[in-house]
Amino acid sequence: xxxxxxxxxxxxxxxxxxxxxxxxxxxxxxxxxxxxxxxxxxxxxxxxxxxxxxxxxxxxxxxxxxxxxxxxxxxxxxxxxxxxxxxxxxxxxxxxxxxxxxxxxxxxxxxxxxxxxxxxxxxxxxxxxxxxxxxxxxxxxxxxxxxxxxxxxxxxxxxxxxxxxxxxxxxxxxxxxx
Numbered sequence: 001x002x003x004x005x006x007x008x009x010x011x012x013x014x015x016x017x018x019x020x021x022x023x024x025x026x027x028x029x030x031x032x033x034x035x036x037x038x039x040x041x042x043x044x045x046x047x048x049x050x051x052x053x054x055x056x057x058x059x060x061x062x063x064x065x066x067x068x069x070x071x072x073x074x075x076x077x078x079x080x081x082x083x084x085x086x087x088x089x090x091x092x093x094x095x096x097x098x099x100x101x102x103x104x105x106x107x108x109x110x111x112x113x114x115x116x117x118x119x120x121x122x123x124x125x126x127x128x129x130x131x132x133x134x135x136x137x138x139x140x141x142x143x144x145x146x147x148x149x150x151x152x153x154x155x156x157x158x159x160x161x162x163x164x165x166x167x168x169x170x171x172x173x174x175x176x177x178x
Contacts, residue, residue, distance in 0.1 A: 002048065002050070004097065007053070007054055014054075026045070031045050052079045056084055058088070102124060104169075105169055107172070109172060121136070129144070
């Protein structure tokens with residue numbers, strides 16, 4: 001759903017590096033696109049939203065290499081400067097990837113136990129409680145009575161119905177009829 005192209009600003013010619021990667025993808029019928037196209041053909045070349053990570057940004061004292069890379073691109077791509085040394089830009093890169101993928105993270109919680117915050121379920125934005133229950137297990141979706149939610153704009157532990165639209169970082173405790 002997304003291409004993340006990492007370009008090394010410390011390379012002799014970062015723009016040539018991008019061109020080479022661009023051509024490789026074109027040869028396998030994938031085109032880098034600054035925005036996700038509205039429809040995709042059934043055959044031929046498909047376009048994928050692309051974000052460019054300009055790595056080794058810490059080597060670029062006055063944004064000379066960064067600006068040259070941006071100016072050389074064939075379209076106005078999102079280009080995020082990232083430092084491999086001090087981690088600068090990594091949080092912005094994570095945020096941009098997350099927003100571009102248009103997903104929410106939802107955590108499961110068993111009744112009487114703490115939530116599992118290490119392994120979120122990822123769902124498209126706009127998914128509802130029933131969609132989440134199906135991701136956990138089809139039996140949960142078929143036998144879902146209600147759920148309790150923590151972490152969104154609800155009261156902690158508030159009971160919600162099947163059509164509740166899940167929010168990013170919701171903690172959900174499913175209750176079934178069996």
